[in-house]
Amino acid sequence: MNYHLMAVCGIGVSGLARLLKAQGHQVSGCDAKVNEMGQQLISEGIEVWEKHNPDHISEDLTALILSTAIKDSEPEVVKARELGIPVLRRIQVLDEIMQGAPASIGIAGTHGKTTTTSLTAVAMMGAGLDPSAFVGSVLPDFEGSNVRLGSGPFVAEIDESDPQFQHLKVSIAVMTNLEDDHVSPDGQASENYYASVESLHAAFREYVQNAQKLIYCADWEGLDAFTANHPDRVSYGIGRGDYQAFNIESTDQSQSFDLLVRGEYRGRVFLTLLGNHNVLNSLAALSVVGELGGDMAGAITALAQFRGAGRRWQEIGRRSGALIVDDYAHNPTKVQAALQAARQTGRRVRVIFQPHRYKRTQLSWERYATILTAADEVILLDIYGASETPIEGVHSGLIQSRMTELGFAAVFYAQNFDEAIRLALSSLQENDLLLTLGAGDVTRIAVRLLE
Structure with missing residues (x-):
């Protein structure tokens, strides 16, 4: 199949380009400016053009893929529709890829998505689950890429700034927290903004209810009540929840804690990341491993060797x-x-x-x-x-x-x-x-x- 991606130099669309190429498809892309990410894609064998141009659209395209920033009035989009070529948004394609995996895990929430997704992917690798992964940052553990293609479950960072996220149907939804970010101060919905807190909450609620299983942070005030109607919930927290962190100790460069799973001690977890928020992020990752039946000891070992995500501490x-x-x-x-x-x-x-x-x-x-x-x-x-x-x-x-x-x-x-x-x-x-x-x-x- 042959795909062309607009705004391909952004972190999200570039990840899709890499995934599609790894699956054996023909991939090209364009952007207003070819930045460092664009140069990386070129070095990986993906054709990238600077500036948008309807000449990029040919009749043999399987689909044209757009970021949320691309408007329907763009000449490339208009030409694709004239030729009858399917025009898909980034999150639609991500959904299709995830549905092809044995299980799908979506990491959502106002804060910590990138780090939690990164930790989850690395923990799953250590647990022997051979995951595919889509992350909003480059990872040394992925050899400088923001994606990984494996044979096991697919874990992806889900960005709530794209309202279409609410329609995803994942096997496991992870909800780290919920605040009123991406809400417009003037009450008008626009790119990256919801019209109201209520509309943001409604989108998160649909995302949660669409999931077969929910993993949520018990430490985040109001999240237990927000997710109360889900029939299959698992919680994590510091001293509370199904997956708990106890006896946290920290130095100026690392921290560690005891992991209890439903009251059973499962090991000492060591992190190279600081802050209580990263204790919670790692608990979310270990919760995913536990619910998928992965090797917990292997996951704990992998987290101790985690090398971080780009621009996250x-x-x-x-x-x-x-x-x-x-x-x-x-x-x-x-x-x-x-x-x-x-x-x-x-x-x-x-x-x-x-x-x-x-x-x-x-x-x-x-x-x-x-x-x-x-x-x-x-x-x-x-x-x-x-x-x-x-x-x-x-x-x-x-x-x-x-x-x-x-x-x-x-x-x-x-x-x-x-x-x-x-x-x-x-x-x-x-x-x-x-x-x-x-x-x-x-x-x-x-x-x-x-x-």
């Missing part, structure tokens, strides 16, 4: 003893979790934060301000708008002013990356943790801090 390097870490945290709860992990290191915590999207910042700037006071120093960048139009009066200065009002003096605004780097290096100490936070291009600063 990713250690970039050290400069004069200072540790430089990059993290994708881009909403208040994720930022709070990253700071909790940072505090476990015992270092002076210095954050370079780039707010992500204007609508999200409009809703959350006060929470950001409060949460960021847990750092020792904060350098604020301008908002990374992604595809959004700026909103008048919404800017990083709101966060800075509020932090100052709260009595936090060590907050600075940087007009550009060069200024942020100058500020970060001007008072560098051996015991510093320099933490870049955000879902935009702030990751480039982390690398430049080593130069």
Whole structure:
């Protein structure tokens, strides 16, 4: 079969391209700009064109596959429909691939999806389940890819920003948590945003009810009640649930805990990831292994060797003893979790934060301000708008002013990356943790801090 994918250089569509090629199909793609991901796809034998063009559409295509950002009015889409070529959204294709596996596991929730999916895939590998996997980040355990093709169950990260996720029917749905991210402040549904909290909750509720089995976090307030109507539920938590973590111990670089499964001790789990949120993420992974009947001892061993996911507490390097870490945290709860992990290191915590999207910042700037006071120093960048139009009066200065009002003096605004780097290096100490936070291009600063 022959597939063409639009917006192929994004993390989600690139993963589909890789999966389809691994299955033996002919695959091509295009994007407005061929970035590093696009270059990687080319090196893997996938033809990638820069810019969209209806000439990319030929009559022998099996289907045209689109990301959520591609509009129906795009010339390529129009031509495909004129030729009678099926036009499919990314999540529809992912669903078809998952349904072809012996079992399907969907990892959903507001926070922790990428890390939990990564941990689950690695745990399943260690448990002898030979999974296929689709993750929203590149993994060293997948040899720098974001997908893996195996003969066993298929585990995939499910992004709620695409409303079509609610129609998936998976064997096991994992729900890590639920907050009001991706809800529009103006009450209008749009790309990446639901019109209301109610519509977001309705989508999650349908996703959960469509699953044969549900695994959910018992520690997340309200999630037990939210999922109460599911007939086959399994829970996990710190000191609660069917899969429990006890006796948590941590150092500045690792943590460990005892695993109890329905009251039975199953071993000591060692993680290279910090923070209680990663204890919960690993419990979700081990819950999946347990419910699939995998080798739990093998899964525990694999988690101890987990090498992390790209931009998820990713250690970039050290400069004069200072540790430089990059993290994708881009909403208040994720930022709070990253700071909790940072505090476990015992270092002076210095954050370079780039707010992500204007609508999200409009809703959350006060929470950001409060949460960021847990750092020792904060350098604020301008908002990374992604595809959004700026909103008048919404800017990083709101966060800075509020932090100052709260009595936090060590907050600075940087007009550009060069200024942020100058500020970060001007008072560098051996015991510093320099933490870049955000879902935009702030990751480039982390690398430049080593130069």
